[in-house]
Amino acid sequence: MRMNIGVLIVAVAAGLAAASGGQIVFSERSETGQLWANLSLTYQRVGEPYLPIVIGVQNLSEDTLELNRASFRLIGPDGRRFPMADLKTLRKSYEKATIDRRIMTTNGIPADVWYRQRRLRESNFFPDVSQSRRTTVIDRVTLRRGDGTVDLIYFEAPTGLALGTPFVLEVMPEGWEAPLRLRLILG
Numbered sequence: 192m193r194m195n196i197g198v199l200i201v202a203v204a205a206g207l208a209a210a211s212g213g214q215i216v217f218s219e220r221s222e223t224g225q226l227w228a229n230l231s232l233t234y235q236r237v238g239e240p241y242l243p244i245v246i247g248v249q250n251l252s253e254d255t256l257e258l259n260r261a262s263f264r265l266i267g268p269d270g271r272r273f274p275m276a277d278l279k280t281l282r283k284s285y286e287k288a289t290i291d292r293r294i295m296t297t298n299g300i301p302a303d304v305w306y307r308q309r310r311l312r313e314s315n316f317f318p319d320v321s322q323s324r325r326t327t328v329i330d331r332v333t334l335r336r337g338d339g340t341v342d343l344i345y346f347e348a349p350t351g352l353a354l355g356t357p358f359v360l361e362v363m364p365e366g367w368e369a370p371l372r373l374r375l376i377l378g
Contacts, residue, residue: 216299219373223252226371227300228360232291232343237354237377240284241276241345243291247300248362248371249339256366258332258340260316266359266372267349276345278317278328285345292319295343305339314342334364354378 215230227247236243246263250256265273281288297303305311315329332340349358354377363370 214298225249226373232295242348246344247341250334254366255335256364258364260330262364264361265346268351268356273346289321297341302341310338312338312340314340
């Protein structure tokens with residue numbers, strides 16, 4: 192029990208947001224945008240060659256911004272930067288993408304609110320080819336003020352990543368002057 196309380200305290204200090212259903216969601220807000228990461232699926236894939244993270248981004252600035260594959264990267268415990276995984280390589284060497292898509296959740300990320308307000312912009316960086324719909328890659332997303340997007344994104348697993356080791360999700364959309372960084376920890 193003491194271990195769980197310690198992990199929770201570290202997670203709260205790192206920007207943990209409350210979510211229903213026992214989900215682990217981190218969030219960070221700046222003047223220009225807000226970033227969410229649901230790590231519930233990520234925890235199940237520690238030790239795999241690729242790290243899936245459900246990521247939400249909302250534009251809060253007056254300027255329109257564009258997200259693309261180069262906008263997302265992880266910074267590992269050793270400071271190395273890991274870009275979003277290559278789609279073709281992931282499909283050839285990672286067999287859990289279909290299962291990941293089925294069990295992923297956006298809990299803790301306001302995607303339903305964006306949808307109801309017609310502010311949700313579709314992205315599909317890693318489409319599931321085993322389904323008959325949503326198989327088209329959508330890897331450029333334009334967000335006006337108040338718009339948001341959410342997607343399951345894969346990164347090569349950072350070197351040295353282990354339970355209890357912090358790492359950083361960095362998002363740098365075209366149109367932002369500085370990246371939005373979210374400190375994450377798997378605990």
